[in-house]
Amino acid sequence: MFTGIIEALGTVTSFRKHGSGAVMTVHASGLDFSDVKIGDSIACNGVCVTVTAFAGASFTADLSSETLSCTSFKNVSPGKKINLEKAMSVSGRMGGHIVQGHVDATGEILSVSDRDGVREVWITLHPEIARYVVHKGSITVDGISLTVNEVLEDRFRLTLIPHTGSVTTVSDWTPGMTVNLEADILGRYVERLLFFRDNDASLSSKDKGSRSSGKTGITEEFLLAHGFA
Template sequence: MFTGIIETVGTLSALTRQGDDLTLTVHAPGLDFSDVKLGDSIATNGVCLTVVSLGDHSYSADVSLETLQRTRFADAKVGMRVNLEKALLPTTRLGGHLVSGHVDGIGEVKSRSASGRAIEYWIAAPEALSRYITEKGSIAVDGISLTVNAVEGNLFRLTIVPHTAHETTIAEWKPGFKVHLEVDQIARYLERLMQGRAAETGSTLTMEKLARSGFL
């Protein structure tokens, strides 16, 4: 589990194809490796990866075919910058929100504009994910815990303050840029729970029923 609060930005320093999957190496001099060991999880651009080897300020991780099919790592290149976060501890401050590191889909940056000192982005989510995205709710974008400030169909708006832009890869986002999306876990589990209840009672889950139950 992660919080979506990025610890540092690393760089892909090596990519080794292993048949249908690959092993990537991330150089991250800004990450504290003192408590990292083999088998630990590190969220890499929002993707939970398992450390299989450690180097000098770096780690390597295997990326399965399943992960390649669901993320941008299929098109990764050496030099790509990635947001990094080690798995949370029981004593970690939950400054963002609960993030699993399991990417739900790929979004696309549609626009970027200045809003005072902040930057506003509109991002298009896959239609299948749009129902989980709500105004003032949380979403992880490339591993970053962010607040949704507006929703229009499958589009949602983010307002990025200078500190967040400086400490992450957000400054690289331009129209057309693809990003990893992970929706709020509570929304997914709630939907599954309601579907199970609907199956037991023979009823169907609707937005009206969610509203009546106080979830919207």
């Protein structure tokens, strides 16, 4: 699990196709490797990859065909700068939001403009994840936990402070670029719970068995039983 708070910038130094996947090597002099071992996870532009080798300030990871088909890595080449975050430790702070490193869709940067010391960015919104993106909610863009300041049917707007641009790849964003998007996982859980609530409501009393009391979905009892005291 990650938080979307970028720890360092890395540079892709090698990217070669291997079967239907690829092998990528990243140099990251600003990343602390003292607690990194083979098999650990690192988020690269929001994509959770497994470290298969590392030497000095560089690490290597395998990318599956699924990763290449669903993310911006299908077009990556040596020299590209990427955002890096190590997996969150149990004792770490949740500075951003819950990020899995599982890209839901890619988006295209439509426009970038600077106004009153901040940078405003509009990005296309794929229909598959549009329902999970809400005004003032969180979204992960290329691994960065960001707040949605405006959302329309097919696009959303970010307002980025200078600090974000100085520690991430935001300063390199230009119209036409492809970025990785991951919606807030909490929205997916809520949708799933509501799905079962609606389906339970349509069952007959006989099918419900012990749940024949008629209570379905999210109730006070359900929340208490699952730790929401």
